[in-house]
Amino acid sequence: xxxxxxxxxxxxxxxxxxxxxxxxxxxxxxxxxxxxxxxxxxxxxxxxxxxxxxxxxxxxxxxxxxxxxxxxxxxxxxxxxxxxxxxxxxxxxxxxxxxxxxxxxxxxxxxxxxxxxxxxxxxxxxxxxxxxxxxxxxxxxxxxxxxxxxxxxxxxxxxxxxxxxxxxxxxxxxxxxxxxxxxxxxxxxxxxxxxxxxxxxxxxxxxxxxxxxxxxxxxxxxxxxxxxxxxxxxxxxxxxxxxxx
Amino acid sequence: xxxxxxxxxxxxxxxxxxxxxxxxxxxxxxxxxxxxxxxxxxxxxxxxxxxxxxxxxxxxxxxxxxxxxxxxxxxxxxxxxxxxxxxxxxxxxxxxxxxxxxxxxxxxxxxxxxxxxxxxxxxxxxxxxxxxxxxxxxxxxxxxxxxxxxxxxxxxxxxxxxxxxxxxxxxxxxxxxxxxxxxxxxxxxxxxxxxxxxxxxxxxxxxxxxxxxxxxxxxxxxxxxxxxxxxxxxxxxxxxxxxxx
Numbered sequence: 309x310x311x312x313x314x315x316x317x318x319x320x321x322x323x324x325x326x327x328x329x330x331x332x333x334x335x336x337x338x339x340x341x342x343x344x345x346x347x348x349x350x351x352x353x354x355x356x357x358x359x360x361x362x363x364x365x366x367x368x369x370x371x372x373x374x375x376x377x378x379x380x381x382x383x384x385x386x387x388x389x390x391x392x393x394x395x396x397x398x399x400x401x402x403x404x405x406x407x408x409x410x411x412x413x414x415x416x417x418x419x420x421x422x423x424x425x426x427x428x429x430x431x432x433x434x435x436x437x438x439x440x441x442x443x444x445x446x447x448x449x450x451x452x453x454x455x456x457x458x459x460x461x462x463x464x465x466x467x468x469x470x471x472x473x474x475x476x477x478x479x480x481x482x483x484x485x486x487x488x489x490x491x492x493x494x495x496x497x498x499x500x501x502x503x504x505x506x507x508x509x510x511x512x513x514x515x516x517x518x519x520x521x522x523x524x525x526x527x528x529x530x531x532x533x534x535x536x537x538x539x540x541x542x543x544x545x546x547x548x549x550x551x552x553x
Numbered sequence: 554x555x556x557x558x559x560x561x562x563x564x565x566x567x568x569x570x571x572x573x574x575x576x577x578x579x580x581x582x583x584x585x586x587x588x589x590x591x592x593x594x595x596x597x598x599x600x601x602x603x604x605x606x607x608x609x610x611x612x613x614x615x616x617x618x619x620x621x622x623x624x625x626x627x628x629x630x631x632x633x634x635x636x637x638x639x640x641x642x643x644x645x646x647x648x649x650x651x652x653x654x655x656x657x658x659x660x661x662x663x664x665x666x667x668x669x670x671x672x673x674x675x676x677x678x679x680x681x682x683x684x685x686x687x688x689x690x691x692x693x694x695x696x697x698x699x700x701x702x703x704x705x706x707x708x709x710x711x712x713x714x715x716x717x718x719x720x721x722x723x724x725x726x727x728x729x730x731x732x733x734x735x736x737x738x739x740x741x742x743x744x745x746x747x748x749x750x751x752x753x754x755x756x757x758x759x760x761x762x763x764x765x766x767x768x769x770x771x772x773x774x775x776x777x778x779x780x781x782x783x784x785x786x787x788x789x790x791x792x793x794x795x796x797x798x
Binding site: 354356357358360361364365367368369371372373374375376380384385387388389391392393395396397398400407479480481505506509510513524525526527528529530531532 | 599613616619620652769771
């Protein structure tokens with residue numbers, strides 16, 4: 309197996325010029341998924357445990373099918389993950405309804421997701437300063453549109469993109485290439501913003517500048533490329549970006 | 554995005570002849586990872602929650618780096634995942650020791666993992682009937698050797714393989730091609746055994762016959778290729794295999 313890169317990669321050129329555009333990941337970067345935990349709890353399921361493994365499991369299975377060249381839409385992967393976890397022995401017996409109804413009820417949380425409190429002020433400040441904003445999700449483009457509408461920030465974003473179009477999930481290189489082709493700018497002028505190191509690592513490999521949003525103080529993985537910027541929320545990130553000449 | 558296959562793929566030819574060989578996934582298929590939960594609990598961490606997301610998170614990050622063509626060894630990915638989850642606000646403050654010591658203590662659980670109680674009888678029965686057995690892990694080959702030694706079943710396995718050699722994690726097609734090249738048999742004569750649908754789906758696409766071991770009664774994902782056999786443990790699976798002519 310090849311030597312890991314990450315910290316071992318050559319040090320990047322420092323970011324000294326304000327990026328012209330920013331691409332935001334959506335799940336957990338913009339969205340707060342607490343409504344899923346609440347719905348799992350309402351069903352009688354072990355909500356903390358299933359909520360904690362939900363997104364990593366969906367990503368694992370979505371990535372797996374990207375290897376096969378036959379991607380599956382996010383909603384169907386999410387449905388399969390929820391059915392497996394809610395249908396497991398020790399969980400299923402405690403649900404307050406039929407398994408399929410429970411899965412649909414849990415999935416309904418996506419229509420309740422809000423953005424994190426630091427998001428609206430942050431994206432408005434960036435946009436007001438002329439930074440062009442794009443949202444780019446492994447999930448459904450329509451669901452992302454709805455999330456941004458509910459939060460009242462849809463108008464700040466020039467593009468809402470989904471991996472449904474390139475047919476490969478991030479962090480496959482083809483996904484980032486799609487975002488770049490839509491944006492029409494060199495990757496080095498664009499800041500990729502995410503809470504997930506795997507996404508920032510993929511974006512850095514595609515040539516983007518990268519910014520980590522880390523709301524819970526998690527240490528950054530040693531094996532992933534170090535982001536150019538790091539902030540505790542999108543509002544604080546906007547301050548860092550706008551401080552650049 | 555292409556139409557999902559899974560249940561939509563053409564129905565497979567039924568398995569009517571006993572496979573000559575079997576390849577076993579290792580993490581959770583053979584190994585019982587309860588020792589990790591116990592160590593997380595001993596550290597003062599929310600053990601159920603962190604244990605539930607540990608393996609999906611490691612696989613997510615391992616798959617992500619396989620897309621980049623720069624794989625990272627399982628142990629380093631596991632270390633990064635544990636450091637992020639144990640170092641998060643709300644967890645770190647409750648640890649009974651320094652973060653790096655906590656990460657190493659948690660990782661030490663791998664040296665305590667045992668095999669599930671249904672494994673020894675099952676693999677012995679298969680081997681006694683002339684089925685050639687291979688273990689094939691996304692983890693460390695050395696750690697897999699130790700697991701099988703501790704369980705007293707190392708001698709039943711002709712090969713212990715790790716994705717460290719091909720340099721791509723399962724379910725990348727190159728991983729299954731490696732197992733086939735070592736085994737030297739056509740894929741259609743080999744049964745791939747796993748608890749993880751993403752692994753069985755990848756193996757089926759590589760031409761293997763597949764067997765699901767499902768100890769917790771989880772419903773199988775609609776978007777993954779249906780396994781040829783399904784059993785609640787490796788012992789029960791051996792009965793199904795040996796009933797074939």
